[in-house]
Amino acid sequence: MFEQYSIETAPENSKDLLQNAFNKFGFVPNQDKILAVSPSIYQAYNQSFDLFLGKSTLGFLEGQIVLMTISFENNSPYCVALHSWGMEMTKVSTKIINALRNGQQINDQRLESLRNFTKQIINIKGI
Known part of the structure; x- marks a missing residue:
């Protein structure tokens, strides 16, 4: 249904984000492969996830x-x-x-x- 990009096929501004996901997890999760279509949305997703788990008062x-x-x-x-x-x-x-x-x-x-x-x-x- 949605195109899944690799580090090699992703839009230029998503390549480093995909590489970061690979470095962090040892693989690139499917949602990252899909979000790579829009570098700005993909970056916002990563930032919100990191803020929620890392900077939230929840712990x-x-x-x-x-x-x-x-x-x-x-x-x-x-x-x-x-x-x-x-x-x-x-x-x-x-x-x-x-x-x-x-x-x-x-x-x-x-x-x-x-x-x-x-x-x-x-x-x-x-x-």
Whole structure:
């Protein structure tokens, strides 16, 4: 449906961004290959992702809880798999990862409250 670019075939201003993704992950995720069509949107995506996980008051683990909950609630197996991998790489508990992957309760009241809040926002579409 959408063209997926490689580092070699991407628009010139997306090539470094794709290379950065490869250097960071050891592969280029599919959404990066698609976003490369528009270097400015691709750059904005990367910056917002980095700001959310790195500069948010939530903290890295809490940010991952939000992203995994969104991925599960939106029924996105690709995103669930990608964020699971990211959580595994950063040594998040397997119990937390499995609970999020299956839409189940987290055995930590604070994290479970965040998961439920995120789930409610997604289900009411922010209204």
